[in-house]
Amino acid sequence: MSGIHHVTAISGKAARNLDFYTHILGLRFVKKTVNFDDPGTYHLYYGDAAGHPGTILTFFPWEHAAPGRAGVGLTQETAFRVPAASLGYWTHRFIEKGVEHGGIEKRFDEPVLTFVDPDGLCLALVGVEGAEGEVGWSNGDVPAERAIRGFHGTTLMLAEAGPTGAILTDVFGFAEVAREGTVVRYRARDAAFGNFVHIRDAGNFLPGRIGRGSVHHIAFRATDDAAQAAMAEKVEKNHGLQHTEQKDRQYFRSIYFREPGGILFEIATDQPGFAVDEPVEHLGAELKLPAFLESRRAEIEAALPGLPRERA
Helix, strand or coil, X not given: CCCEEEEEEEECCHHHHHHHHHHHCXXXXXXEEEECCEEEEEEEEEECCCCCCCCEEEEEECCCCCECECCECEEEEEEEEEEHHHHHHHHHHHHXXXXXXXXXXXXXXXEEEEXXXXXXXXXXXXXXXXXXXXXXXXXXXXXXXXXXXXEEEEEEEECCCHHHHHHHHHCCCEEEEEEECCEEEEEECCCCCCCEEXXXXXXXXXXXXXXXXXXXXXXXXXXXXXXXXXXXXXXXXXXCCCCCCCEECXXXXXXXXXXXXXXXXXXXXXXXXXXXXCCHHHCCXXXXXXXXXXXXXXHHHHHCCCCCCCCC
C-alpha cells in the first residue's frame, strides 16, 4: 500500500485538543500515550473506529510552545474526506460551535471547506462523491453518515516542487495527476485514504516557523519492514538524503528523513497497529506506555495534565 500513514502536529492544551477532535470533529480517540522522546508530554492519536493507516492525526500537546508561522518549508494544510452531501452539515456545525472557517470553494473540481483548530492548525474537509458508502465512526456527537472518512491529503508549501515530487513518485508510489495554478497534485496509486499530496510551488515566499498549530511531520505507509527498507534505500541512493535508523513506536516502526524542502518525512509500517496493547473496542481508554517507560509510570502520570475520560 502507498499513501499517508499519519500526520503529527503540535497543539497547546491537551484537554482542549481532545475536546475539539473528538466532540467537534467526531474523530475516535484511538490512543493515549506519551512522546517516547519526551515522556513528560502526551502523544494523542485520533482516527477512525480501528485506527486504520490513512486516518490518523496525532498531536504533541506542548502547551507553552510559541505559535507557528505558516510559510515555505512547512505543511500548509491537512485535509479530511467527508461525503460530498455533508458539507452543508459541517458548515452549520462550525457556525454553531464557533469554529473559524471559510466558505466552500472548488479545488481540482472538488468542494472544499477550510477551517482552523483552536491552535491555528489549518485544516479542510473535502467533499468526496461515494464516501457516503464507506463506514463512518460516530460516538454520538457527529452522525455516522456525516462523519469524517480519513484523510484526503496534505498540502506542502515549498520553494520548489520538483525535488520533493520526485521522492513522492519514486519512493512512495505517488503519480502527478493534475496542476492548478502553482499547485501540483500527486495521487497514491492504491490507497483508499490519505491518497493525495499537493505541493504549492511558492518560490521565495516567507519561510515558515514550526510551533503550536504547525504540522511536525508527515508519515507515509510501508506495508512491513521489508517495504520500509526498500523505500529507505531509494531515499539514500536515488536522492542523496540521510535517514535515521528504525525506531520502534509501539504501534508502527519508523524511520525519518528531511525531504529537500526541509519538511520532516517519516516512513511508518502498517504493522502492528493500535490493537497491540488494548482491544479495538477500548482504544484510547487508558494511558499506554512502551515497556521501556513502564518503570516510570507513576512519575510520568504525575507530570501529565489531567484529561477527561473520553467515550470509547
